[in-house]
Amino acid sequence: MIGNLSVLLTDEKDEASRKLAEVLRANKMNVKLCAKNGAELLHIFEEEHPDVIIMDAFLQHIDAMGVISRINMSDPVKRPLIIVTSGIDNPNFERELTRCGVDYFFLKPFDAQNMAERIVQISSWKGINTPSSYEVKKDLNVVITEILHQIGVPAHIKGYQYVREAIRLTVENPEMLNSVTKILYPTVAKSFQSTSSRVERAIRHAIEVAWDRGDVDVLNSYFGYTIQSQRGKPTNSEFVAMISDRIRLKRYAS
DSSP, X not given: OOSOOEEEEEOTTOHHHHHHHHHHHHTTOEEEEEOSBHHHHHHHHHHHOOSEEEEESSXXXXXXXXXXXXXXXXXXXXXXXXXXEESSOOHHHHHHHHHHTOSEEEESSOOHHXXXXXXXXXXXXXXXXXXXXXXXXXXXXXHXXXXXXXXXXXXXXXXXXXXXXXXXXXXXXXGGGXXXXXXXXXXXXXXXXXXXXXXXXXXXXXXXXXXXXXOHHHHHHHHHHHHHSTTOSOOHHHHHHHHHHHHHHHHHHO
């Protein structure tokens, strides 16, 4: 990357924000803290044009959706990576933020190092702070994370990690789908020091949550025949197979 990523972070008086700033700086990012105020955030954005904005969902004067709307109107070409954090788990609100253009949503409390890694991954994918001639191929984990986020699988539940790993394994080795219970679940379980039965239950729960909170149009784009049928949501193996097949086809086509 050219230079260090510049990050604008709200809530300067919050201890968690200060700790996040320390972690981001340790990851060689230039961090500027500002008040939990949408108007002030926009003022700094217009003056400094940071690469990344991390803001709380609820700001004074102008909330997160208002800030995003103003940024979208300014310069879509130089649009920063936008991350929103919130202590309230509200699927409808998260869905609205995604429609407004939020790149990633973190539910508090979150792991600061995980956020730092996600910023680097998504920034590379979007070409932020990289040479225009440098083409970055999406990291497989970023692709899977993006899809699960679109579908509506929340990152804070255990099944999220399990299903992400299951999809990654089957993208790289499709034969695993031929023996889900004997090979795939045990392999995932070993990675997380868990058991096959816990992996199976957690993935099933993650799918159920996605079906309860996810956007119907998005779900239909991935699992159209399943939604339209009387069977309802897909089984664990169908869910993993359909997403891994889609990723594999796109990777081979590109």
